[in-house]
Amino acid sequence: MKIHQHKRAYTQREGFSIDYGREVENEIVKLQEEISRHAHIESQYPSRWLAIKLLEGDSDIKIRLKVLEGGTDILSAAEKSIAHLEEVYGDDVDVVIADHRYGWINGLVRETVKRTNPDRLTSSDKVDRIVTHRLLGIPIFLLAMWIVFKLTADVSAPFLDWVDGVIGGPITNWIVAILGVLGLGGSWVESLFVDGIVAGVGGVLVFVPVMMFLYLALALLEDSGYMARAAFVMDRLMHALGLHGKSFLPMLVGFGCTVPALYATRTLENEKDRILTGLLVPFMSCGARLPVYVLFAAIFFPENESGVVFGLYLLGILTAIVLGIILKNTLFKGKEQSTFVMELPPYRLPTLRGIWFHMWERTSAFVRKAWTIIMATSILLWVLMAIPVNGSGSFAEIDVSNSAFATANEAIAPVLAPLGFNSWEASSALVTGFVAKEVVVSTMAQVYAVKEADAEADADATTFFEDVGEIITSFVGATGDTIKSIPLIVGVNLFEGEEENEPTALMQAVRDGFEESSGGHGALASMAFMVFVLIYTPCMVAIAAERQELGAKWMWVSIIGQFGLAWLMAFVVFQGGVLLGLG
């Protein structure tokens, strides 16, 4: 693009004016004549400028004129001119004036800017031709998502193991030691800390590396400008399926958190579209569901963790699309499809600072949530698990399966029997998961942690400095393993021949529990469990947002519908899998 220096009087003060068309110019002249009758006003403001400002309805100028002598005469003349012009043009006068201005600007650009590429395609446009291509767009989007989950599930694994080791080992040991010094060793206080807070909060914090890698991948996609293209590609798909294309914008937000995604449905004009999108948004897998997928995929599908996680995210999108088509053709029937202009940002090379900022902001929000909602739930859960029923023991000194919490959840478990997980442990995780999805994992860690704590009790005692040394050396090892994990994205396994990591006591307990409750079909039951977690109510805050945005009626439709659909889909996965002999 080359800008020529023009010698014309475009920017000269004198002699330069935009022609606003015959009608407007006539009214400007009339107003200038009126202004010229008041010399004190004309001396303050250039008459043409003032006339145009008045025709535009500039409120500041109107206020200033009102207090000047003769100002009201000018204002009433302006009102007459505006009324006349609105009748002529059938539009606001300021829009007519702006229209001429933009016309003049465009003419100026055409005359002064010489384009070296006549088809006006920038580098971003050329990349977009492939990335947003009608046929290639969707496969490229799926490939990007697959890489995200490969990075999230496979590459983060060494750090996940490291955090798990630190929380389950040194940190637990230090807490036990401190409580011992305080004379609380072996008491219910120790149980509250170890089996309640450490197991619950720690069980979720273990997944911080997973979340960090997810947020790293998302930040790369966002900052490079690809995320906006993904929205455009999916928008086109939604349109093709008869859904509102813009529905995908809140849905993309839903991959981070369902709550802002529900508020983002406000960008949809039509109420039907807004409610329909609000009902579909919760099927997008929010970040809080990821720990559940990663835990179960690691236990039951260690060979293909990322594939399972990717499949679940995809299943959420497909469920939303299929359900959307059904609802659009039944309850939300309507032909109206709004048109909109989308402005795609240019592609950029993400900066380290920007990536870190995004990653840190999101991960710290996840960690803060662990210290608030998850800690409160963990403590409440521990109390409920410490209360004996049927005279089976005293407070905090009972087998957890005889607790009030276990007894209450045992009553729910039969409903889940056809889905392959009719244990009180599984039903309790789903019940508490109603509060927030991170709590599913923390509950699992708590209800199975009793066995893990027993196993750890036999571990050799270590000194503080030995623990610190172990933390540092295992961190270095995890960093090395993470680097070695990167080629896994493209299918190259540098760990071949190395000894597989032993499953933790929690993983083994979950596996045993699901194998037992499903009659030996643990993998299928776990898949059904993950599908249930994907489909049912995301969290309490999302329900509050639904009530606010969609109203109480649709909130209940959403809650009941999600539970019904979650049960049905989990049933199909488990029973269908058993029938087909898949696991």
Add this chain to the structure above:
Amino acid sequence: MLKQLLVEIKNSHGTILLNDLSRKLDIDSSSLEGMLTYLAQKGHLRDDDAELASASIECFSGSCGDSCSGMAACPFIAKMPKTYVIPVQSKD
């Protein structure tokens, strides 16, 4: 010019990219951005960014634990492309 732009948006079915619109109308994309912003200010179009910002307070009061900083600063909101839509009342 503004009218021509509005007519073009109304007549196009589905989503239209700003760059495509720029080529179609032979208007520089930066001029077009200014025109869209102006039309949004005048209520002929709706700027969705502004609509999302209005949801900020509600999201804040939604109390996503201590982590909630309102929708305008919600770390979980991905950067979405800017969109302008024709409001329902001005379609006819």
